[in-house]
Amino acid sequence: MSDSKARGMFANVADKKKSSKRGPLVSQNEIEDGDKPFASAKSAPSPSAVASKPSAPAVQSEHSPSSAVSKDGEYRVIDSKLIRTWKFKDRTVDELQHDPKYSELLASVRASGVLEPILVRALPEPDSNGCLYEGIAGFKRLSAATALGQSIRALVIDVDDVKGAVIQEQENAGRSEPSAWGRATNYLRLLDGGVYTTQTQLADGLDINKSYLSNLLRVARRMPEDLVKSLPLTKLGSTSLIYMITKLDAVEGSAKEALIDRIVEFADDFNAKPEKASDIIDKAVASLSEDSRKVAGPASSVYQSQKGKTLTVKAKDNQVAVTFHEGALAVASVEDITDAITEYLAKKGLSLEQVQKKKK
Structure with missing residues (x-):
């Protein structure tokens, strides 16, 4: 892809509308387009060759705070350690760990580097970790480059969180989709973070089916x-x-x-x-x-005392029948036994009320 074509594509991406709203997803994990290796190592440019192109200034120039503010649409080769992840990203590190294709992406990046630029925006000043940029799209590629300690080619764009969310959503179309859980939690963050103030605004802004969005938010919340x-x-x-x-x-x-x-x-x-x-x-x-439906203990237990047969406990289905025989009634009245049982159940958290009392 030429630099001029890429600039044109990403300059308009936030204004594009898909032909149909996004519906339920089947989680797929694939190498993202542009992350595939060249046909041979011979045809793959070395990182130094890419960094030396006029449109991609050497990474050394990115270490000074003054260079953090970049002209919109400018390509740069940036040390991946200088790019922090966006808090509204729609993928998680856990998702990458469960992605069977991620190891293939790592192998590709190790051999040829990241071949398609990611999208970043410049921070107004370095953050507490010294980062100068924030990744807007291309989290998988950035994660791979960071894991391998590589610099990465990036297109620096000037967007707010709303446009960033649209770009991220549309950049994933036709690529390896984020997981449903990743989308659910991200949509909730976009609402809780005030990027969108209502579900309707979020659905319209990202062109998502409203019923589908409602269900995903329910999943994330509950x-x-x-x-x-x-x-x-x-x-x-x-x-x-x-x-x-x-x-x-x-x-x-x-x-x-x-x-x-x-x-x-x-x-x-x-x-x-x-x-x-x-x-x-x-x-x-x-x-x-x-x-x-099962009650712990034997189905039937008989207890005897020095006064003879005293107690029988029978368990069936979800019920327990307790019979107090003469041996028990010789030392305790029905009222005493009932009080002991109800007091025990009350201590276990049950609120008991007598609904029927036998006539004397």
């Missing part, structure tokens, strides 16, 4: 932290994520906590077969329901 930490959410598609939240929202309190714990137990299954996530969720729900 996903339990235990599942965020335990499951490979970036490997799951939007349908599975929405289904998981729907199942969790169907229960409350201790039942919800129990379901969360049970889903965590299936973490290895989600990791091995993310495409079967909805089935795995059903399996977790079913196993929990089966366990709830």
